[in-house]
Amino acid sequence: LIELRDIRKTYHLGEIPVHALRGVSLDIDKGEFVAVMGASGSGKSTLMNILGCLDTPSRGEYRLGGQDVARLSGDDLARIRNRRIGFVFQGFNLLARTTAAENVELPMLYGGVPPRERHRRAREALHLVGLKGREHHHPHQLSGGQQQRVAIARSLVNGAPLLLADEPTGNLDSTTSEEIMGLFRKFNDIEGITVILVTHEPEMARYAKRIITVRDGLIVGDEPVGKG
Amino acid sequence: LIELRDIRKTYHLGEIPVHALRGVSLDIDKGEFVAVMGASGSGKSTLMNILGCLDTPSRGEYRLGGQDVARLSGDDLARIRNRRIGFVFQGFNLLARTTAAENVELPMLYGGVPPRERHRRAREALHLVGLKGREHHHPHQLSGGQQQRVAIARSLVNGAPLLLADEPTGNLDSTTSEEIMGLFRKFNDIEGITVILVTHEPEMARYAKRIITVRDGLIVGDEPVGKG
Ligand SMILES: Nc1ncnc2c1ncn2[C@@H]1O[C@H](COP(=O)(O)OP(=O)(O)OP(=O)(O)O)[C@@H](O)[C@H]1O
Ligand SMILES: Nc1ncnc2c1ncn2[C@@H]1O[C@H](COP(=O)(O)OP(=O)(O)OP(=O)(O)O)[C@@H](O)[C@H]1O
Ligand SMILES: [Mg+2]
Numbered sequence: 001l002i003e004l005r006d007i008r009k010t011y012h013l014g015e016i017p018v019h020a021l022r023g024v025s026l027d028i029d030k031g032e033f034v035a036v037m038g039a040s041g042s043g044k045s046t047l048m049n050i051l052g053c054l055d056t057p058s059r060g061e062y063r064l065g066g067q068d069v070a071r072l073s074g075d076d077l078a079r080i081r082n083r084r085i086g087f088v089f090q091g092f093n094l095l096a097r098t099t100a101a102e103n104v105e106l107p108m109l110y111g112g113v114p115p116r117e118r119h120r121r122a123r124e125a126l127h128l129v130g131l132k133g134r135e136h137h138h139p140h141q142l143s144g145g146q147q148q149r150v151a152i153a154r155s156l157v158n159g160a161p162l163l164l165a166d167e168p169t170g171n172l173d174s175t176t177s178e179e180i181m182g183l184f185r186k187f188n189d190i191e192g193i194t195v196i197l198v199t200h201e202p203e204m205a206r207y208a209k210r211i212i213t214v215r216d217g218l219i220v221g222d223e224p225v226g227k228g
Numbered sequence: 229l230i231e232l233r234d235i236r237k238t239y240h241l242g243e244i245p246v247h248a249l250r251g252v253s254l255d256i257d258k259g260e261f262v263a264v265m266g267a268s269g270s271g272k273s274t275l276m277n278i279l280g281c282l283d284t285p286s287r288g289e290y291r292l293g294g295q296d297v298a299r300l301s302g303d304d305l306a307r308i309r310n311r312r313i314g315f316v317f318q319g320f321n322l323l324a325r326t327t328a329a330e331n332v333e334l335p336m337l338y339g340g341v342p343p344r345e346r347h348r349r350a351r352e353a354l355h356l357v358g359l360k361g362r363e364h365h366h367p368h369q370l371s372g373g374q375q376q377r378v379a380i381a382r383s384l385v386n387g388a389p390l391l392l393a394d395e396p397t398g399n400l401d402s403t404t405s406e407e408i409m410g411l412f413r414k415f416n417d418i419e420g421i422t423v424i425l426v427t428h429e430p431e432m433a434r435y436a437k438r439i440i441t442v443r444d445g446l447i448v449g450d451e452p453v454g455k456g
């Protein structure tokens with residue numbers, strides 16, 4: 001599904017370039033469940049943004065489902081994202097002035113899903129993540145972990161075959177975190193969704209089937225998750 | 229230092245009240261290091277906001293340093309906060325249009341610290357949290373964990389005797405988390421700062437000396453941290 005060849009990403013901030021990715025090559029097959037770990041600032045979100053077509057690399061090749069996406073335009077990238085990729089952002093990225101349910105409906109608005117089906121799927125997704133009864137509340141009326149769960153619900157509704165989740169459990173207690181990870185594992189095992197997850201919690205990474213370790217913009221580890 | 233008696237906080241959202249705090253009573257002495265744990269939505273941030281004079285309770289009594297603060301005005305609460313309390317918010321609350329250094333300087337602006345001293349302390353605090361070289365970067369140019377560390381640096385600069393940190397390590401890798409917790413422990417042991425920390429990570433809670441557990445708006449556990 002995913003083929004990266006020597007992906008580099010450099011941010012130019014005044015006089016000093018920041019080399020966020022220094023030559024990443026990576027293959028991820030359809031149906032895999034991969035956890036990405038590494039220190040703060042090591043390049044995980046940068047990698048996720050490129051994988052998710054939210055950004056393009058400075059150099060290198062990226063094929064998604066056989067299609068070369070590294071050099072696509074904004075409109076083409078948006079089209080791919082809307083149909084094929086679900087996101088949980090590190091900062092949640094909820095719209096402050098819209099309700100939980102409306103936030104969850106958003107990807108479906110772009111996908112042309114009819115209102116009644118949109119409402120139904122949004123409600124179901126919010127129930128799945130433990131937020132039944134809170135559909136009409138705005139983000140500021142929800143706790144940090146509740147906002148995170150709205151973001152998770154939103155990632156699930158467009159039925160995308162690829163799910164990217166950047167620190168989805170950072171603000172969640174252990175029990176809720178394990179429920180969420182169980183959900184991701186279920187979507188992977190049963191529906192064959194490819195899941196790529198950033199986490200710095202080893203207990204959460206163990207739900208995945210493969211762990212990739214990033215350090216200073218490079219992949220330094222890539223191993224299957226053992227049974228011990 | 230802190231005396232809470234039967235603190236209640238109810239949010240009125242349309243027809244349904246949400247009882248975030250249902251009668252919390254708590255004493256915290258000067259120089260303690262307390263971790264607050266509990267499930268998502270259990271009332272931790274609500275409790276922190278009241279402790280930090282960012283909000284007032286619906287009912288109950290709160291004495292901070294012997295002074296009744298439960299019913300103070302916005303200006304009086306702001307005065308207390310600016311001089312006596314450092315914060316790390318769950319969502320970081322950085323100003324997007326200002327640099328890391330300017331964000332860290334903010335509490336000192338309100339405290340009337342002269343520019344040269346402000347710059348010096350901000351720079352030192354950013355170095356302490358591992359962000360040397362990134363002083364002039366804006367929040368969107370920093371990773372999630374780097375933004376969290378700017379928030380932590382900001383909490384340290386006004387020399388407040390009380391530090392409230394709501395999930396300060398949620399976006400940090402283990403090594404960086406332990407460095408930050410070590411900093412908090414050092415400020416507590418050496419400078420006698422009272423630290424109250426929300427975390428859902430047991431490994432982080434062990435840096436504290438007392439653990440309070442919140443469930444459904446009530447305190448259900450209050451124990452010293454053991455040596456095992
Ligand atoms: N401003 C608000 N308006 C309305 N309801 C709120 C508000 N803030 C919090 N709540 C609700 O009060 C309850 C407690 O929220 P609080 O933020 O204290 O939980 P928390 O323990 O910090 O959770 P988390 O671990 O998810 O951050 C939740 O049900 C939440 O939705
Ligand atoms: N938009 C940007 N502009 C400039 N620099 C950036 C930008 N985004 C990230 N960086 C820098 O690139 C490096 C990698 O950032 P990235 O967000 O990928 O790290 P990360 O591994 O996700 O870290 P964290 O665990 O803290 O979230 C960091 O030094 C960061 O400051
Ligand atoms: Mg990140």
Ligand SMILES: [Mg+2]
Binds near residue numbers: 143144145272274394
């Ligand atoms: Mg909270």
